[in-house]
Amino acid sequence: MMMTLMTSVLVFTFWLQQRDASAIPDLIKAPVMYFVQMSLLAAVAIFFSTFVSPLVNFFLSGGLYLLGSLFAPFFQTLQESQGTPQAAKIFAQLVNTILPNFANYNIQNPIINPGQQIQNESSYYLQVTIYGVLYIAGLLVAGTIVFDRREV
């Protein structure tokens, strides 16, 4: 709800300043992706809440968010580095797959810099949305199993 409200204010302000409705669909892409990103973060927090205290959960979820946002550029650097051992690359790929990859949703740069030409844009957004939904589903189911094992 909050994100919808903020997006509405953003769109309205943009329209007031620019009077150009054609750019609004492009503008909305980032908030939509943020919504999926935040839903994924909420799923991570819900999952951790089934077995850790709220304080630990705060730091765990926050830490995972930072790691998930930062690992993608680091992973790229590792993959392209000639000197990195193959074993390290495989391990990095494993970590990159397991971690919820929050960086996937950081698509604001091409919106700020429209010169960037994105290929198969819709396909990418669809892929990351499905990725988010699958991750959220997996985390919620895992959370259910963990919670089910607890004595209440």
Next chain:
Amino acid sequence: MTSGINRSPLLLAILGCAAGIFVLQNGIGTQPTGKQYESVTETLKNGNTRTVKKLKAGVAAPAFQGISSSWQRDFNQGSVQTQGLSPDQLLFALAGFREMIAGILWVRADSFFDSGNYDAILPIIRLVTVLDPKQIDVYATGMWHIGYNFTDEEQRSDRRYIPSALALGKEGARNNPLTYEMFFETGWMWYHKIDDDYSNAVRWFELAQERPDMLPARRNLITNAYERDGKVDKSLDTLFKLYEAAGKKAKEDAAFGNKQNRDTLENKLDTTLVRMVQRGWFAGKDGRPLTGYDVNPPFDTGFSAKVTVTEARVLRFEGTWNVLPVGTRIRAVLRDADFPNAKPAGMEWDFSNDVNLDPPRDKTFMQEQLFVRNQRFNKKVDMSKDPTMYPFTSKDYVIDFYYNPRSAPPHIQDKFSWNGEGFTDKNFLNTQVREGQRVMFTSVKISKDQLLRRGDWREKVPVIKTANYLDKDGKAYNQADQVTIDLPSLRAN
């Protein structure tokens, strides 16, 4: 107590999700890395063009491209830079708000601009470009700032920074290959600031031309760069092409700007053709004698120079240049004899890809333009007020004098022509220091003791002059308190 739900389908669901996540994230087949892409300009059905990243030849496309690979191609902003950020900025940057932090830093840089605190701006520029490599304005402003704004008391810019400015431009172009801007800016640095080695300006302008978003007025500039690079035929060809395209555009859309661009190109085309005829360009190409053309006989510029160290770190350049019309600027360079990557009257400006904001503090490279009026130049160069810019730590120095007809304004080129066909100097014509070009060049040596007026030179005034130098009244220089070091002429009279 536990609810005792059946876990098997739930575990299966988790496995299914994990498999889906794995495939979506990593794709199927070998995924291409960022280096395996190249920028390609495509023409769309409506006639417009766009530049996209495509796989290089020989790189196979994967069966299914994963999110990770697509993100690296289209959305990755490079490595995460944390140095120089305050803790709150660091937290924001790590949390994915790099562009926002970059924007805040750029606003702060603006306040430093206003207060004239130029040194403080450099690290901010570097930080902003690393945090957000898509901020073209910061790259462009940063290049200009590094290349032009570090000036001494007499507004001479510190040439030691030019390689860093070029490196920043190259990095900006690498990070923003889809737009012309950084290619143009880098070319402009070569064309205007370095004002030499014009093949580099041409190379960068050509790369800019390949980008469809280049502004028409900026597209036209490449013809001037071709001329300065000695490729006059290529300039003419390009002018015809630009004129044709501008005419078509003005016909499709009769906006004032389109018509003005067409008319400007027409004027430039006419002028170029007239100049090519008058300067004997076509005759020269046909192997006909140049008798009767403006460039014949070649004009002897009669360069001579005298350098007087009037005080410690203060030089006075005096000399002659027979060209009467105003518009000649002779380049004078004072540098360490062993300045790294030095070449006659310049240096290998493009030697580095690193944006080094700390140029060699122990090296000196002073470049000045000696403006000629009434066939003489007379300029005092005071380097005593900026010791960080002119440290004078080496033992030996050289002073180069250089003039290239390619950099001359058109009214002087009407006599000298583009490649100096109508230009000569009895003593200092040189065809070696710039391959294939006729330039004026001479170099003299000077010691640290002479420049700083110490040791044997504490009481004596060092004067270095070319053998042909005459004072304004026509008499050879001779004053009791001055010690003249005569340099032999390069040519027998």
